[in-house]
Amino acid sequence: MPMGKAYSLEKDVLVIHRELTQLDLFVRDFVEVLRKHIAYLIVSGFVSIAAGRSRGTEDVDVLIPAVDSATFTLLFEELSGRGFWCYQGDTAKGVYPYIQELAHIRFARANQVFPNVECIPITSEKKAQYFEFRHPQKMRIKDFEFNIPPLEFEILYKEIILGGEKDLADAKHLRTVFSDILKRERFKEFEPVVRSHGH
Amino acid sequence: MAIDYVVYYAEKLKRNPDIFVQQKELIESQMQSSAAFFSGLFGKDFKAEARAYLREVGLL
Numbered sequence: 001m002p003m004g005k006a007y008s009l010e011k012d013v014l015v016i017h018r019e020l021t022q023l024d025l026f027v028r029d030f031v032e033v034l035r036k037h038i039a040y041l042i043v044s045g046f047v048s049i050a051a052g053r054s055r056g057t058e059d060v061d062v063l064i065p066a067v068d069s070a071t072f073t074l075l076f077e078e079l080s081g082r083g084f085w086c087y088q089g090d091t092a093k094g095v096y097p098y099i100q101e102l103a104h105i106r107f108a109r110a111n112q113v114f115p116n117v118e119c120i121p122i123t124s125e126k127k128a129q130y131f132e133f134r135h136p137q138k139m140r141i142k143d144f145e146f147n148i149p150p151l152e153f154e155i156l157y158k159e160i161i162l163g164g165e166k167d168l169a170d171a172k173h174l175r176t177v178f179s180d181i182l183k184r185e186r187f188k189e190f191e192p193v194v195r196s197h198g199h
Numbered sequence: 200m201a202i203d204y205v206v207y208y209a210e211k212l213k214r215n216p217d218i219f220v221q222q223k224e225l226i227e228s229q230m231q232s233s234a235a236f237f238s239g240l241f242g243k244d245f246k247a248e249a250r251a252y253l254r255e256v257g258l259l
Contacts, residue, residue, distance in 0.1 A: 006216045018219035021226045052212045054222045056229035085246060087259050106258070111245050113237045113253070115230065169205045176209035 006052060006177060013138040013145065016050060020142050023049065023115060027060050028144040030107065030117050033082055037075040040064050040147060041133050043120075044158075047148045048170035050139060051177055055166070058114040059106070063133050066121040072096050083110045084117075102126075128157070128197035151178050152186040156194040 007016050020028070027046060034040050044061040067075075069092075076092035087106040089095040098105050099121050108116040122129045132154075136147035148154065151174060158171040175182065212218045241248035253259035 006213050006219070017216045019223060021223045022230050023226050049222075049226070052209070052219060052222055054208060054225055056226055058233075087250065087253055090246070111238065112234055113249050114233045172203075172205045173209045176206050177213050179213075 009181060010140075013140050014148075014151075016052070016139065016141045018052070018141060020144060023057070023060075024141055024144055026109065026115055027117070027146070029082065030060075030079070030084065031062075031144075031146055033078050033084075034062070034064070034075070036078070037071060038064055038067055039133070041136055042146055042148050043132070043154065044162075045166075045170065047139075047154050048173055050141060050148075051174060053170055053173045059116055059118045061118050061120060063122050063129055064119050065133075066099055066102060066123050069096050072099055079107060084108065085110055087116070128161070128194055131193045132157075150186060150190065152182055153190045153194065155182075156187065156190055157197070160191075160194050161197045 005017065007014060009015070023046075027042070031040065031042070041063040042060065043063055045055075045057040046060045049055065049057060073092040073096070076086070076095060079086075080090075084107040086095055087108070088098055095105055102121045102123065104118050104120050106116040106118050108114065120129075122133060124130045132149035135150055135153070137150050138145055139148050140146075149157070155171045155174050158167040158174075208218075237249075240252070250259055
């Protein structure tokens with residue numbers, strides 16, 4: 001590991017040179033279950049925080065495919081068995097209609113409310129989200145490796161679609177920290193995709 | 200000219216990963232405060248009371 005640098009790129013994996021936080025451990029425990037059943041993509045605030053942005057968060061946003069009922073049931077039951085509870089209900093049967101309607105569902109650790117993982121079901125009809133979902137970038141902190149969007153996509157999404165004060169600061173943080181590896185041509189490539197959000 | 204603290208902090212962090220230690224302290228302090236607050240807020244039927252609270256704040 002090179003000294004004096006916050007991150008390195010190792011075989012296309014973005015390695016962040018820091019210790020795991022309790023927030024990372026929460027997300028790691030959730031993702032360990034998630035990845036056994038379905039593909040996923042961690043987006044938004046946690047990406048910036050993982051890269052050192054100094055702010056807290058209550059929600060960790062994760063894109064998931066709108067899976068079939070049987071797959072969802074296995075996932076839900078394993079999450080429940082591993083100590084997560086779902087805001088929306090206690091049974092897979094009761095919560096699955098949310099997935100069918102592409103509504104968000106949230107999970108937290110037993111006897112806690114925050115932080116929570118907000119699962120955002122997507123289909124190919126959500127063009128921008130489906131694009132980032134199919135082009136994951138790997139990030140690693142210690143032994144926790146997880147999928148995030150391409151950095152340029154994440155920055156543009158925060159700047160163009162989200163646009164709130166917190167989002168713009170997150171984007172600025174990512175632009176500054178990763179200025180050595182961000183690619184202008186990828187910004188050009190991704191911008192029309194990001195702007196297709198909602199279409 | 201005013202300092203852009205987001206850029207200032209990110210530039211510092213880029214060259215000095217020791218700053219991650221401060222970030223870890225901040226994140227964990229917030230998580231501990233939140234856990235302490237909610238553990239005292241709800242009684243025995245945690246989920247039912249938590250869901251009522253979440254409905255009140257528009258998260259459910």
